Amino acid sequence: MIKLTGIIVIAAGFALRLNTLLVVLLSGIVTGLVSGMSFNAIMEEFGRLFLTNRYMTLPVVMMLPVVGLLERYGLRERAETLIRRSAAATAGRVLLLYTGVRQVSIALGINIGGHAGAVRPLLAPLAEGAARVRYGNLSKAMVERIRAHAAAAENVGNFFGEDIFIAVGSILLMKGFFEGLKIDVSIWTMALWGIPTAVAAFALMAWRTHALDRHLDREAAHAAEAAKPTDT
Amino acid sequence: MSLVSLNSFYILAGAFILATALRVVLDKGHTRRWSTALFWGLLGVSFVFGGSMPPMVTGYLVLGMTILAASGRVAVSRERSTGREERLKSAERLGDRLFWPALLIPATAIVGSLLLGRIHWHGISLVDSSYLSVISVCIGAVLALALGFRLTRAPAGAAVGEGSRLLQAVGWALILPQALAALGGLFARAGVGTVVAGLVERALPTQYSFVAVAAYCLGMMLFTICLGNAFAAFAVITGGIGVPLIVQAHGGNPAIMAAIGMLSGYCGTLLTPMAANFNLVPVMLLEMEDKNAVIKAQVPIGLALFAFNLLLMELCVYRF
Numbered sequence: 426m427i428k429l430t431g432i433i434v435i436a437a438g439f440a441l442r443l444n445t446l447l448v449v450l451l452s453g454i455v456t457g458l459v460s461g462m463s464f465n466a467i468m469e470e471f472g473r474l475f476l477t478n479r480y481m482t483l484p485v486v487m488m489l490p491v492v493g494l495l496e497r498y499g500l501r502e503r504a505e506t507l508i509r510r511s512a513a514a515t516a517g518r519v520l521l522l523y524t525g526v527r528q529v530s531i532a533l534g535i536n537i538g539g540h541a542g543a544v545r546p547l548l549a550p551l552a553e554g555a556a557r558v559r560y561g562n563l564s565k566a567m568v569e570r571i572r573a574h575a576a577a578a579e580n581v582g583n584f585f586g587e588d589i590f591i592a593v594g595s596i597l598l599m600k601g602f603f604e605g606l607k608i609d610v611s612i613w614t615m616a617l618w619g620i621p622t623a624v625a626a627f628a629l630m631a632w633r634t635h636a637l638d639r640h641l642d643r644e645a646a647h648a649a650e651a652a653k654p655t656d657t
Numbered sequence: 658m659s660l661v662s663l664n665s666f667y668i669l670a671g672a673f674i675l676a677t678a679l680r681v682v683l684d685k686g687h688t689r690r691w692s693t694a695l696f697w698g699l700l701g702v703s704f705v706f707g708g709s710m711p712p713m714v715t716g717y718l719v720l721g722m723t724i725l726a727a728s729g730r731v732a733v734s735r736e737r738s739t740g741r742e743e744r745l746k747s748a749e750r751l752g753d754r755l756f757w758p759a760l761l762i763p764a765t766a767i768v769g770s771l772l773l774g775r776i777h778w779h780g781i782s783l784v785d786s787s788y789l790s791v792i793s794v795c796i797g798a799v800l801a802l803a804l805g806f807r808l809t810r811a812p813a814g815a816a817v818g819e820g821s822r823l824l825q826a827v828g829w830a831l832i833l834p835q836a837l838a839a840l841g842g843l844f845a846r847a848g849v850g851t852v853v854a855g856l857v858e859r860a861l862p863t864q865y866s867f868v869a870v871a872a873y874c875l876g877m878m879l880f881t882i883c884l885g886n887a888f889a890a891f892a893v894i895t896g897g898i899g900v901p902l903i904v905q906a907h908g909g910n911p912a913i914m915a916a917i918g919m920l921s922g923y924c925g926t927l928l929t930p931m932a933a934n935f936n937l938v939p940v941m942l943l944e945m946e947d948k949n950a951v952i953k954a955q956v957p958i959g960l961a962l963f964a965f966n967l968l969l970m971e972l973c974v975y976r977f
């Protein structure tokens with residue numbers, strides 16, 4: 426049981442909002458100490474594992490210069506033009522389209538998007554804009570609802586697309602884990618079995634974005650009704 | 658023996674990280690100039706020299722990087738990029754050709770993964786076949802960079818400058834996946850999974866194969882909710898419940914188990930404030946009032962998708 430102290434360290438560290446890297450290292454040190462390793466032995470083991478797992482970071486680092494170069498010459502702006510041209514009329518449809526594009530692109534290994542990179546500057550304004558065309562002015566509650574779903578669209582698209590791409594951290598982590606246990610597992614098989622859940626996630630997102638549009642319809646109707654008696 | 662190994666790309670990536678450290682040093686107005694440069698310097702060293710460095714030294718390097726990051730001494734420097742006007746103009750000029758290099762990376766990755774492993778002469782292979790997909794992506798990135806330069810006719814330093822701007826935007830979080838993988842390894846060595854598995858085995862009738870599947874999926878989701886990260890949960894729960902119960906005791910397929918198990922963990926990520934970068938940061942970014950608004954929007958999807966994963970694994974893991 427004492428071996429589970431490391432897990433308690435993680436839970437406590439997150440609850441206290443400590444730096445994640447620090448929490449992870451502390452948990453490793455505590456786990457090593459309670460299972461009888463010396464501090465140097467823990468550092469050695471942590472260092473060895475850190476080095477063998479460099480391949481997780483490698484693709485990200487290798488892509489940054491070319492992505493940065495393309496951004497400098499207007500990649501984001503061009504993508505913006507494309508998204509605007511194909512944006513459908515409702516907030517829900519804009520978000521669903523984004524989830525689909527995000528899932529497909531990240532499944533191909535292209536990590537476009539992100540909360541800071543796409544949701545705030547692009548997706549949330551587009552979805553709110555689509556709703557404004559339909560309902561006129563939006564209440565605070567409506568805006569908040571659209572924004573929450575915009576963040577959800579990014580998370581769902583990101584999580585349930587990436588496991589289809591073989592060079593992504595999670596698939597490689599699984600491969601490395603099984604290699605350590607001398608179990609031979611094909612990365613292609615693991616990627617393939619990510620597809621059913623990806624499809625289900627998109628279907629669920631279609632249901633959620635449809636519900637969002639209906640909810641906005643009702644909220645707008647209520648607001649209109651509330652405004653009526655004062656008019657007459 | 659192979660001509661192109663993973664290590665050659667570690668050295669290339671490390672050189673780029675060291676170049677970022679140098680750019681930080683040269684930024685005289687940087688408030689955290691030396692500590693930030695030290696962080697990237699240490700990381701660059703672990704990439705360039707990792708192949709021949711004693712692991713204990715690396716351990717202390719990671720300790721050093723962690724202390725720098727945790728004390729808030731790693732900050733971004735003022736890398737200058739182009740302005741919006743300028744970017745709009747060049748987006749207009751280059752049009753959809755801007756997407757070509759970005760699409761070349763996945764294209765190379767797919768073609769490389771399928772073909773490169775088959776090329777060899779007299780026992781010398783072209784690439785190290787155990788890391789074929791990673792190497793293919795790296796080759797794709799190099800080719801895309803070359804194409805990018807051709808299309809944009811950018812000055813040579815532009816890629817390093819823009820790349821280090823992005824590298825610094827990612828910041829210390831860059832090494833979090835590596836650190837979490839190392840933690841998982843330490844957990845495994847200390848036998849954390851065995852303890853968890855013992856608890857599960859004592860509490861549940863795991864001689865039934867569907868109970869094993871339920872315990873594994875539920876374990877992945879609950880552990881992810883507690884840790885805020887499905888990667889950290891994966892090593893513990895798969896080592897403790899998945900491999901001994903589903904694979905060894907009931908003969909399940911490890912690839913199907915792992916793929917769907919990880920996705921069950923992601924369902925947990927949708928539900929937890931511990932996953933701050935996904936669920937809390939956007940609340941700040943989008944200036945929302947309810948701190949839990951994003952999680953609330955995600956709860957129906959997270960739970961329904963978890964039920965789907967559970968059913969899918971139960972139906973497939975013992976059949977294929």
